[in-house]
Amino acid sequence: xxxxxxxxxxxxxxxxxxxxxxxxxxxxxxxxxxxxxxxxxxxxxxxxxxxxxxxxxxxxxxxxxxxxxxxxxxxxxxxxxxxxxxxxxxxxxxxxxxxxxxxxxxxxxxxxxxxx
Amino acid sequence: xxxxxxxxxxxxxxxxxxxxxxxxxxxxxxxxxxxxxxxxxxxxxxxxxxxxxxxxxxxxxxxxxxxxxxxxxxxxxxxxxxxxxxxxxxxxxxxxxxxxxxxxxxxxx
Numbered sequence: 001x002x003x004x005x006x007x008x009x010x011x012x013x014x015x016x017x018x019x020x021x022x023x024x025x026x027x028x029x030x031x032x033x034x035x036x037x038x039x040x041x042x043x044x045x046x047x048x049x050x051x052x053x054x055x056x057x058x059x060x061x062x063x064x065x066x067x068x069x070x071x072x073x074x075x076x077x078x079x080x081x082x083x084x085x086x087x088x089x090x091x092x093x094x095x096x097x098x099x100x101x102x103x104x105x106x107x108x109x110x111x112x113x114x115x116x
Numbered sequence: 117x118x119x120x121x122x123x124x125x126x127x128x129x130x131x132x133x134x135x136x137x138x139x140x141x142x143x144x145x146x147x148x149x150x151x152x153x154x155x156x157x158x159x160x161x162x163x164x165x166x167x168x169x170x171x172x173x174x175x176x177x178x179x180x181x182x183x184x185x186x187x188x189x190x191x192x193x194x195x196x197x198x199x200x201x202x203x204x205x206x207x208x209x210x211x212x213x214x215x216x217x218x219x220x221x222x223x224x225x
Contacts, residue, residue: 004158040124042215043203090158104149107158 003027006091006108014116015081021111023074023091029106030096032074034066037088037110049074050096081115088112118142120216122204127222128194136189136202136219144209150178150189151203153218159203162189191221199223 004025013019023032034046048056049068063085065077074091092105121139128134140148147166153159165171165180165187177190191198204216 040217042120042217043205045213104161104164105151105159107151107160109156109158 004091004093004106004108006089006111008111009109010112010114012114012116013078013081015083017081018077018079020078021076021089021091021113023076023108025072025091025093025106025108027093027106029093030071031094031103032068032071033092033094033105034074034076035090035092035107037090043090047076078113081113083115086113086115118208118214120204120206120214122202122216122219124217125220125222127224128191130194130196130223130225132194133190133192134194134221136191136204136221138187138189138204138216140185140187140204140206140214140216142185142206142208142214145182146207146209146211148178148180148187148207149203149205149213150187151205152200153203154200162202194223196223196225 007022031050033048036044036046045058046060047066052068063080067075088110090110091108094103094105119141147164149164150162151159152162163178165178168180168182170177170179175192180187189202201218201220203218206214208214
């Protein structure tokens with residue numbers, strides 16, 4: 001356990017389903033992130049929240065909707081996904097949202113999503 | 117465009133030494149990270165280099181040459197548990213993290 005917990009670990013959904021991924025951290029960090037990890041591709045940053053405000057949204061399709069109700073919890077709501085959205089979705093947290101060398105990311109183990 | 121290159125896969129023998137290279141072309145440089153990711157697990161932080169030279173942490177060392185846009189991760193006395201993917205990431209001039217696709221390291225007995 002790294003201190004960042006993601007649920008569910010595995011999810012299979014149809015293209016018309018609505019589901020949510022959950023991330024929780026109790027490290028006292030103020031920033032939380034969603035990344036997409038596809039096989040043999042670099043990590044893709046999707047969203048960044050700092051002190052519960054969204055500070056980055058990297059042109060992610062609207063079928064992905066993030067929610068950060070407090071500094072310890074982060075959700076990714078999924079709706080009408082496509083098969084190409086199948087990937088490992090990683091949540092991470094850091095001390096703050098400033099991108100600096102001191103801002104080491106602590107990742108969760110990820111949610112493996114399969115869209116049929 | 118910005119690019120991080122690292123080998124897709126490497127194989128090494130238990131007890132040996134392996135060097136995983138990472139070359140980068142980015143708009144500016146504010147440091148380079150190495151993370152380790154075991155299959156099905158979270159990536160975990162290994163090292164951060166911002167100045168040229170070698171930094172050693174036990175069996176793992178990380179080297180940086182900013183003039184060459186080059187880094188390597190050196191793993192000594194390899195153990196089976198070192199089988200994992202190793203991710204290289206660079207902080208560019210806007211402090212955005214640019215990631216490589218990772219190097220899968222296979223350790224054989």
